[in-house]
Amino acid sequence: MANVSLSGIRKSFGAVDVIQGVDIDIEDGQFVVLVGPSGCGKSTLLRMLAGLETITDGDIRIGERTVNELEPKDRDIAMVFQNYALYPHMTVAKNMGFSLEHRGGSKEEIATRVNDAAAILGLSGLLDRFPRQLSGGQRQRVAMGRAIVRNPQVFLFDEPLSNLDAKLRVVMRGEIKALHQRLRVTTVYVTHDQVEAMTMADKIVVMNGGKVAQMGSPLELYDRPENLFVAGFIGSPAMNLIKGTISAQGFVAGGTVLPMEASASAGREAYYGIRPEHLDLVSDGGIAAEVLLIEPMGAETQLTFRCGQVQLIGIFRERFLGHVGDMVRIQPRLDLIHLFDASTEQRIA
Amino acid sequence: MNTKLSPRTQVALYGLLCLLLFPFIFPTWWMITSSIKPISQIFAFPPELFPSRVDFSSYTTAFEFQPFARQYFNSVYISVVVTVLTMLICSLAGYAFARIKFPGANIMFMVVLMGLLVPSEVTLIPLFQMFRAWGLSNTHWPLLLIQTIGASSVFATFIMRQFFITLPLELEEAARIDGLSRLKIFWTIALPLSRPALAAVAIFTFLHSWNSFLEPLVFISSRELFTLPVALVNFTDAYGGEMWNVQLAASTMSAIPVLVVFVIAQRHFIEGLAHTGLKG
């Protein structure tokens, strides 16, 4: 087990800079999730860590070693791929033991380690099957088994759950997390799904356009997004973000005034951010809003409002008994409002 | 196309197919039956569809008249060596062109593809002169070399490359992480997964080599070095007259083994050729 550090990492394909200077420090045993929209460079970064992509500039260290020019096999890492990458012509046992075979393990040792890993993952009865005879979830477990068998210093996961159906994804998410808690191996996990990131990570790295947008614990990112991108990316449904102007009366946008605490920087162009779960329905006070859409989800109800030309989404624990077209009053929780500068898109403290 | 056909249409269809089948199987039938007819019966009028008397003497004559066993062996060993080497060399090249982005790969691939566009006859005179200059005319070297790494092998490289491109890249990356070198990835991952393409390459290459006629005709002048196709046209008597029954016996012996293998493995043959041929 080891800590991992990426410093000043750059990657260019010709004139295109896909990674533009990334620094990340990962502590020993930490579960780090790289998250971001497709094309943000998260997978490239993981593949550079694995040694599958060369780096244009910077240093990657795993434990005490700089691994820039080491072959993947010499980096002491294991990787779980999006499509599992199970060798179709080998049995489950052979798939799991394949890397040990090439590292000169004895037959007995390989068998023991494969059996141990299979027991952990509940694969013991499937060792003689071929990948095509397995279900999606089983294949996913074999892919993880292949990584565990190696007992590496770092686990790398590249969107491992994206090929599973929604229900199974939740189950496997739990299993991966449980496995990490059991083995405590440093893990880097790439996903585009912010729910996965929030539920699994010790530390989330949000990436955008080849750069790190923000790093921190899930709740830090949720509570205090440092820029507009992270504010919009973390949280589901996404934070309401409205462009307008800060004034003495409140936040002026689209013909309405949204309430906010008095601010010194009146006249400044900014984005006003409020999470759907931080809106309250009130009987008086707040602002008038028309109900545009009602989406009952059982435990919660999602409502879409219109105030002037501004649309807002709110999530409520209580059932909504009104109808589309009703006028209601809504109140944002003033201490949970986020403000971002309109031009730099950075958080206004 | 997927409607259930009426019984009447079905009968008509089977009738049409059987009629069409005639020119495809009658020659083979006629070749086999005529080769075991006595010479006097071979041009009998009206023709005998089933031989009334059987005479195998033409088969023994075939071996006496020419070193036919030796010629048969030549064809077998040349085709086998060419096929095995082509599978190896062309899958290596196809793999590198599909997967390794080495400098010059594109230009080299274009040069190699030239072999697909240039008819083999065009290079025949220079090749004849080259092998003569090297002292290799009237040996099997021209046949072995030209068929293994010359123009006709390019199709194999192309088929293999197209197939390797379709293999999931992640498998090879997983293998790299599992500690395999390029050569080992090629040998233990890529090659075992490309069996359908390899089978097609093997079939194409073997048939091409086995049937090759112009090259051995040009390069080889000694009877004991002949391959089967050249040997077959050489069954003429001292006056240039055709030795029909011997020719047919020899043709039967050359055709039957391949036909038998084909019938046993026909599914692989046809599907392999259809799927790779389409892309080629």
Place this chain on the structure above:
Amino acid sequence: MASAKPTTGMEGARKRPFWTIQRKDHVTGLIFVAPQFIGIITFVFVPLILVFYYSMHEWNVLAGTFTFVGSENYEELFRDRAMPGVLAATAIFSLGLVVLNISLALLLAVLVNQKLTGMSVFRTLFFSPVVVSVVAWAIVWRFLLQSNGGINGLLYMVGIEGPNWLRLPHTAMISLIVVQTFKSVGLNMVLFLAALQGVPRELHEAARVDGVPPFKQFYRITLPLISPTLMLVSIVTIVGALQVFGQIEVLTQGGPGTSTTVLVYYFYQQAFQFLNFGYGSTLSIILLGIVALLTYAQWQLRRKVVFYEH
């Protein structure tokens, strides 16, 4: 991070070694393609240059002379009395073969594609001549096409007196085309069959719902959808037709007269029977030119004719 640190053993790795992962991989790639590449350079590229060089020389093998004559051999093409006949025979043979082969292959593919029992047996039998050697196939047909051979014997049984097929110019050419078609149509049939099976089922179902009759379905749906294969197979067949040698050598040896002397056969005669290597080289360059034109035409037509590509 990049600030100066005391140099330790570990820091040595920071300098890029010459043999980076990438470089090693490049060398592996070069080694992998080397045999094939060297083969093509030696046995295609160099001979191709040589054949142009030879074509500009008068080469008398017996006298041992090799003299530069410039475009003499190319001018000879226009003076050569045999040339118009050779080109005509080549055109008739190639076009006849393509038309017959493609239509028959398409017909067989459609028939064999029906969902009836025993179709795989028919498929196998139609394909079987493909695996019989060209020479063996031609020998059997030469035997069958004798004036007292099997074909005329069968015709006699139904009361027709057949000609001496290979000894009359027209029947010789027709025989060549037919024999070559039966030999190779199975391969094209299989390619068409694969293309037919690639046509999505729903399209035919939709057409049936719309009330399109089967023949119209074939012309308006099937044919356009398999047009890429049709195109490819046509060109491959015509290029193959230009290279047919074995059949002609066995069946007619270019005769009677020069009626079946196609370009390849004429080239073979000039080069390897009359040892006229200079003129032979020129003839083979004409062959190369025709094949190159056809390949180019294929590229051009691909865009216009093909409605649909995968």
